[in-house]
Amino acid sequence: MRQAKLWRYAIPMESGVVLRDRRLTQRQGLLVMLQQQDRQGWGEIAPLPGFSHETLAQAQQACVAWLTQWLAARPVAESRLPSVAFGLSCASAELAGELPLAGTWRSAQLCHGDPDALLLQLEEQETPCAKMKVGLYEAVRDGLQVSLLLEALPALQLRLDANRSWTLEKARQFARCLTPSQRARIAFIEEPCRTPAESLAFAAEWGIAIAWDESLREPVFQLQAAPGLTALVIKPTLTGSLARIQQQIHEAQRLGLQVIISSALESSLGLTQLARLAHWLTPQSLPGLDTLTLMRQQLVRCWPGCMLPLQDRETWTRIY
Numbered sequence: 001m002r003q004a005k006l007w008r009y010a011i012p013m014e015s016g017v018v019l020r021d022r023r024l025t026q027r028q029g030l031l032v033m034l035q036q037q038d039r040q041g042w043g044e045i046a047p048l049p050g051f052s053h054e055t056l057a058q059a060q061q062a063c064v065a066w067l068t069q070w071l072a073a074r075p076v077a078e079s080r081l082p083s084v085a086f087g088l089s090c091a092s093a094e095l096a097g098e099l100p101l102a103g104t105w106r107s108a109q110l111c112h113g114d115p116d117a118l119l120l121q122l123e124e125q126e127t128p129c130a131k132m133k134v135g136l137y138e139a140v141r142d143g144l145q146v147s148l149l150l151e152a153l154p155a156l157q158l159r160l161d162a163n164r165s166w167t168l169e170k171a172r173q174f175a176r177c178l179t180p181s182q183r184a185r186i187a188f189i190e191e192p193c194r195t196p197a198e199s200l201a202f203a204a205e206w207g208i209a210i211a212w213d214e215s216l217r218e219p220v221f222q223l224q225a226a227p228g229l230t231a232l233v234i235k236p237t238l239t240g241s242l243a244r245i246q247q248q249i250h251e252a253q254r255l256g257l258q259v260i261i262s263s264a265l266e267s268s269l270g271l272t273q274l275a276r277l278a279h280w281l282t283p284q285s286l287p288g289l290d291t292l293t294l295m296r297q298q299l300v301r302c303w304p305g306c307m308l309p310l311q312d313r314e315t316w317t318r319i320y
């Protein structure tokens with residue numbers, strides 16, 4: 001006997017979480033639970049405003065349509081909406097016992113808040129790895145800050161993310177603030193420039209490694225190895241089903257590229273599934289999942305060691 005449930009949730013965010021140009025006061029999404037005999041599988045469907053093309057209402061409609069077919073045991077194709085395909089494929093994989101339980105519970109630490117506190121935290125780590133946003137302020141300011149951080153922590157592995165904000169000239173201004181050995185210590189910059197061509201030109205000019213994030217989701221994008229390109233940052237909620245993600249990871253690995261599984265601000269339910277996915281499919285890479293502290297509550301399952309309270313189920317709205 002098959003059973004399915006669908007709820008809508010909303011989690012309050014820490015004040016001051018800004019995504020692209022909007023302030024995110026709460027994270028909304030859907031929770032799906034599939035049941036068959038004594039087995040259950042859970043999934044989270046949470047389109048990210050400003051990043052996902054689908055709205056939550058569209059995701060809900062697509063999910064209800066999928067569940068109706070699934071309950072009637074009719075063959076059902078994966079949704080064209082990435083967040084829906086991801087959440088439903090996680091629930092199906094859990095139900096089938098196909099998503100291993102072991103997880104990578106360490107992440108590249110996101111740099112925000114008090115810089116002194118951050119330094120202290122990173123100093124305590126044996127192999128410190130951090131991710132810093134750049135491109136929000138003057139490129140020279142970013143360059144000086146990165147240079148200071150690399151000098152303060154000789155063992156630091158630093159990932160940067162410019163979200164395509166620099167012109168080639170701005171990127172050059174940034175790079176000029178670093179010594180050649182500091183440039184070599186940057187693990188990668190995600191999407192430094194406005195276009196992939198400019199980012200590749202920048203990488204070649206300065207010997208600074210780059211990674212694709214936004215580019216991976218462009219309709220005409222073709223993955224190719226290129227000098228300076230070292231990694232792909234995959235956000236499953238923006239990408240699609242587990243099968244699609246596995247395919248993208250295999251393609252990347254065939255080209256010798258590192259893959260970083262990254263958060264699209266999922267709740268603790270989605271994040272713990274991403275940590276399991278990372279352990280399963282990209283065991284060599286530290287994922288980018290350090291976003292739970294931006295939220296005020298956890299959902300369904302707790303992240304190991306996280307002290308945030310679990311949200312009361314009474315607050316969920318049952319949809320199906």
Ligand SMILES: O=C(O)CCC(=O)C1=CC=C[C@@H](O)[C@@H]1C(=O)O
Nearest residue numbers: 131163262263264265288289290
């Ligand atoms: O990749 C990580 O380490 C954490 C996730 C992260 O940085 C992001 C998640 C979602 C939206 C963006 O603000 C941002 C990114 O641009 O990669």
Ligand SMILES: [Mg+2]
Nearest residue numbers: 161163190213
């Ligand atoms: Mg990014």
